[in-house]
Amino acid sequence: MNEINDLFGSKNVLEFYFSSVLENFSLATSSSYEAEARVSGGSNGEEDLWSLWGRIVSNWETEWKRRNQFVRDLVRQGVPHHFRGIVWQLLAGVDASPEKKLYASYIKAKSACEKVIRRDIARTYPEHDFFKEKDGLGQESLFNVMKAYSLHDREVGYCQGSGFIVGLLLMQMPEEEAFAVLVKIMQQHRMRDMFKPSMAELGLCMFQLENLVQELLPDLHVHFQSQSFSTSLYASSWFLTLFTTTLSLPLACRIMDVFLSEGIEIVFKVALALLTLGKNDLLSLDMESILKYIQRELPAKAEADQDAFMNLSYSIKVNPKKMKKLEKEYTVIKTKEQGDIAVLRCLRQENRLLKQRVELLEKESSALAERLVRGQVDLAEGEEETFALAREVQALRRANVDAQQRLAVAQDEIRSLEMTIAENNSRQSSLEGIEGAEGGGGGGGELARCLQRELVRARLHAAEREAAERELTARIADLENENKSLRRQRVDNNVAHLQDELIAVKLREAEANLSLKDLRQRVSELSDAWQRHLQEHRQEAPPTPVQSNVVSDIMATPKKLLRAWEGRSADMQKLDEELMTTRIREVEALTELKELRLKVMELETQVQVSTNQLRRQDEEARQLRENLDAALQRERVLQARQRESQHKYADLESKAKYESMQANIRNMEDAQRIAELETEVSEYKLKNEVMATEGELRNNMDDSDKVRELQEQVAELKAEFPTPITTPDTEPWKWLE
Amino acid sequence: MTTAPGGTNNFKVVLLGEGCVGKTSLLLRYIEDKFNDKHLTTLQATFLNKRLNIKGKRINLSIWDTAGQEKFHALGPIYYRNSNGAILVYDITDEDSFGKVKNWVKELKKMLGSDIVLIIAGNKVDLEHERTVPLEEAESYANMVGAKHYYTSAKLNQGVEELFLDLTREMLEKYEQNSQTEVNRTSQVLVVDDETPVQSSCCSGTKSN
Numbered sequence: 001m002n003e004i005n006d007l008f009g010s011k012n013v014l015e016f017y018f019s020s021v022l023e024n025f026s027l028a029t030s031s032s033y034e035a036e037a038r039v040s041g042g043s044n045g046e047e048d049l050w051s052l053w054g055r056i057v058s059n060w061e062t063e064w065k066r067r068n069q070f071v072r073d074l075v076r077q078g079v080p081h082h083f084r085g086i087v088w089q090l091l092a093g094v095d096a097s098p099e100k101k102l103y104a105s106y107i108k109a110k111s112a113c114e115k116v117i118r119r120d121i122a123r124t125y126p127e128h129d130f131f132k133e134k135d136g137l138g139q140e141s142l143f144n145v146m147k148a149y150s151l152h153d154r155e156v157g158y159c160q161g162s163g164f165i166v167g168l169l170l171m172q173m174p175e176e177e178a179f180a181v182l183v184k185i186m187q188q189h190r191m192r193d194m195f196k197p198s199m200a201e202l203g204l205c206m207f208q209l210e211n212l213v214q215e216l217l218p219d220l221h222v223h224f225q226s227q228s229f230s231t232s233l234y235a236s237s238w239f240l241t242l243f244t245t246t247l248s249l250p251l252a253c254r255i256m257d258v259f260l261s262e263g264i265e266i267v268f269k270v271a272l273a274l275l276t277l278g279k280n281d282l283l284s285l286d287m288e289s290i291l292k293y294i295q296r297e298l299p300a301k302a303e304a305d306q307d308a309f310m311n312l313s314y315s316i317k318v319n320p321k322k323m324k325k326l327e328k329e330y331t332v333i334k335t336k337e338q339g340d341i342a343v344l345r346c347l348r349q350e351n352r353l354l355k356q357r358v359e360l361l362e363k364e365s366s367a368l369a370e371r372l373v374r375g376q377v378d379l380a381e382g383e384e385e386t387f388a389l390a391r392e393v394q395a396l397r398r399a400n401v402d403a404q405q406r407l408a409v410a411q412d413e414i415r416s417l418e419m420t421i422a423e424n425n426s427r428q429s430s431l432e433g434i435e436g437a438e439g440g441g442g443g444g445g446e447l448a449r450c451l452q453r454e455l456v457r458a459r460l461h462a463a464e465r466e467a468a469e470r471e472l473t474a475r476i477a478d479l480e481n482e483n484k485s486l487r488r489q490r491v492d493n494n495v496a497h498l499q500d501e502l503i504a505v506k507l508r509e510a511e512a513n514l515s516l517k518d519l520r521q522r523v524s525e526l527s528d529a530w531q532r533h534l535q536e537h538r539q540e541a542p543p544t545p546v547q548s549n550v551v552s553d554i555m556a557t558p559k560k561l562l563r564a565w566e567g568r569s570a571d572m573q574k575l576d577e578e579l580m581t582t583r584i585r586e587v588e589a590l591t592e593l594k595e596l597r598l599k600v601m602e603l604e605t606q607v608q609v610s611t612n613q614l615r616r617q618d619e620e621a622r623q624l625r626e627n628l629d630a631a632l633q634r635e636r637v638l639q640a641r642q643r644e645s646q647h648k649y650a651d652l653e654s655k656a657k658y659e660s661m662q663a664n665i666r667n668m669e670d671a672q673r674i675a676e677l678e679t680e681v682s683e684y685k686l687k688n689e690v691m692a693t694e695g696e697l698r699n700n701m702d703d704s705d706k707v708r709e710l711q712e713q714v715a716e717l718k719a720e721f722p723t724p725i726t727t728p729d730t731e732p733w734k735w736l737e
Numbered sequence: 738m739t740t741a742p743g744g745t746n747n748f749k750v751v752l753l754g755e756g757c758v759g760k761t762s763l764l765l766r767y768i769e770d771k772f773n774d775k776h777l778t779t780l781q782a783t784f785l786n787k788r789l790n791i792k793g794k795r796i797n798l799s800i801w802d803t804a805g806q807e808k809f810h811a812l813g814p815i816y817y818r819n820s821n822g823a824i825l826v827y828d829i830t831d832e833d834s835f836g837k838v839k840n841w842v843k844e845l846k847k848m849l850g851s852d853i854v855l856i857i858a859g860n861k862v863d864l865e866h867e868r869t870v871p872l873e874e875a876e877s878y879a880n881m882v883g884a885k886h887y888y889t890s891a892k893l894n895q896g897v898e899e900l901f902l903d904l905t906r907e908m909l910e911k912y913e914q915n916s917q918t919e920v921n922r923t924s925q926v927l928v929v930d931d932e933t934p935v936q937s938s939c940c941s942g943t944k945s946n
């Protein structure tokens with residue numbers, strides 16, 4: 001009692017429930033619960049309760065209708081074990097249900113779910129005596145009922161969890177009845193939806209329960225939330241098996257009592273009651289411990305005082321309106337969730353694609369980074385190299401400067417040495433003084449060289465000119481050839497032209513001949529016709545001349561007429577014939593004349609054509625002649641030029657010859673003078689030598705001691721230094737003294 | 738996957754498979770070294786923690802046991818959401834249960850990609866004489882989908898310890914790889930997929946409904 005009191009503590013929300021529980025529990029009697037008073041009375045009360053239930057069961061219809069609330073309250077107190085089977089059937093209303101009759105046929109039939117059902121049989125109430133035995137009566141009936149239901153309700157088929165409900169029923173009644181009650185439970189109390197393939201009802205129940213927890217046990221709700229302990233983790237089996245897998249069988253039976261009379265609401269109430277009982281403990285536990293606590297300690301706590309626990313459950317009020325509202329909310333959430341899922345799927349797909357892209361880009365970027373690094377390394381190396389090179393250059397420059405300095409020093413030295421040499425020389429020259437003569441000889445040589453160079457140049461010019469001349473003659477020859485070919489070509493052209501014309505003319509002539517022949521033929525035809533006509537006429541002549549003669553006789557004198565008639569009709573005829581023949585001849589002559597005229601015309605045209613040709617040829621000839629003249633003129637000019645250049649060349653040659661001759665002469669002279677001077681030089685040298693030897697002799701005599709000392713010193717020094725410090729090659733002036 | 742302040746790595750592992758293939762038995766064997774052939778059908782997801790040491794690293798496994806029947810999957814992917822590893826259990830005497838494993842592989846690959854370590858376990862090898870799932874088929878399939886294959890018997894305690902140990906090693910490897918790539922990415926945009934195992938395990942986990 002006090003424990004429960006503590007549990008609720010100062011929670012205002014639950015105060016009401018608590019007080020009502022307290023009332024029920026402590027007093028156990030109230031004005032409206034007569035029966036209950038007897039229940040808690042003792043052994044006497046039990047008997048009374050039994051007789052009360054006996055009356056109710058035997059008179060169920062009326063009792064249920066008349067005293068509905070009373071019976072319901074009585075059920076809440078727990079149906080006595082002996083009455084439970086029949087009461088459950090009565091509460092479910094399966095007395096005359098048609099399902100019972102179907103059962104027999106279901107048992108014989110085969111179900112698609114058989115295998116799945118069989119799998120769970122051994123795992124349903126495995127500790128219970130009735131179901132323990134493998135393939136025993138209990139397991140068999142369990143299988144039968146569940147198979148029957150899977151056939152009866154094909155949409156639901158079999159669902160894990162339902163076996164426990166069936167098992168609970170089978171503990172109270174035979175298969176057939178159990179099946180009928182199961183069908184009612186499924187149909188009347190939301191359980192069918194709970195076991196449907198989508199199990200949407202279970203989700204809804206979880207949602208409703210979670211909200212009820214949030215409302216009634218806010219602390220616990222917050223704690224569960226913080227531990228991510230979802231309602232379905234502890235409450236799904238409560239709803240699926242109606243606490244048969246959580247609580248002991250007696251307590252499960254009591255819950256089933258109320259479930260059958262009041263519906264699924266009791267499941268929420270019991271669930272909340274359980275949580276209320278364990279609230280204080282749960283608040284201090286973590287997720288794993290919560291799960292263990294709910295599985296083990298919490299049921300034990302509830303079992304400790306079943307009546308108290310049941311009363312606690314009854315005391316919890318669940319507002320049906322609120323449940324409806326939650327149901328609506330849940331459907332809204334679900335539909336939204338489905339939309340969200342679709343969106344999420346799209347986003348996931350996108351994300352995957354983007355990830356792939358990111359990966360690709362990363363690869364690319366890493367490759368680029370590598371390249372960058374490599375480039376930088378290269379750059380650094382290059383810089384290092386350039387630095388090293390710069391240093392080298394500096395060193396080289398320094399070395400160069402040094403070398404130059406040394407060179408300058410060396411040059412200075414050389415200059416000083418040269419100076420000393422010059423001094424020496426000048427000493428000598430004071431004795432000689434012949435350099436001027438040597439210079440004169442050199443001047444002659446130079447002149448000769450100049451002349452030779454000029455000669456060469458002149459020869460070159462001459463060669464060039466010869467080449468130019470040859471070129472020009474070649475060009476002249478070319479031009480002449482061209483000229484000739486041109487002339488030939490033109491004539492050929494004209495001849496071809498004339499031949500064409502001739503052919504044309506001949507064609508015309510042939511045509512004319514043809515027409516002439518035609519005409520002749522026609523003429524001959526006509527003459528033939530005329531001859532024929534004359535012959536015909538002669539045969540027919542006699543009568544016709546008479547008539548005409550008559551007329552003429554009439555016209556002329558009759559005598560004449562007679563004469564004519566008699567003697568000259570034949571002459572007349574002859575004359576006529578002659579006339580005709582002459583005429584024909586005339587025509588023939590005319591045609592001949594025409595022919596001749598044609599020929600004349602032809603000839604005239606031929607003459608014209610030929611004259612034209614002649615004229616053209618004359619023109620061409622003139623042109624060619626002009627061309628030839630021009631070419632000849634050019635040739636003449638070129639020849640003149642050639643002659644000129646040849647002259648020039650000859651001049652130059654002669655000049656060069658002359659100059660070289662002169663140079664040779666001068667050379668000769670110079671050579672002579674040089675020879676003279678050389679003899680003089682040798683004389684001077686002799687003199688000089690004589691003087692030097694004289695001086696040496698004198699010095700030797702004066703300083704022979706000194707010399708000896710010096711020689712000794714020299715010997716010492718030589719011993720010290722293996723190579724002589726001074727040699728006559730490097731310092732000749734020292735050796736001269 | 739979280740690293741607790743004490744340096745403990747938390748991994749979430751989920752046991753999946755057809756009903757009655759022995760998921761709960763494997764878990765009980767591993768955690769409590771017990772075998773009970775009279776336990777009840779599992780109707781709601783539950784989990785147990787196991788602490789172990791690998792390569793000097795403290796590791797906490799939160800192993801989730803689930804209800805096998807397909808209908809329960811409709812309640813949503815709450816069991817396997819944020820899992821680091823999945824043990825797909827089948828019964829070597831039941832070919833259908835192996836078909837279920839294939840379905841699970843498909844679903845997990847679809848929902849979690851390659852972020853999850855998969856292990857296929859052929860349970861009940863104590864019933865070798867009743868075997869219907871060919872050995873080669875199971876192993877080649879596992880190979881194909883990139884999962885390790887183990888033969889276990891919760892009853893005879895065969896291969897259970899090895900299975901969990903190997904799974905843990907692989908998860909650790911994957912986690913270290915991921916954190917490596919995570920480090921590599923610090924200078925770039927961080928892509929956080931809600932399915933990466935960055936915020937998982939017993940301390941965060943799931944929120945249903």
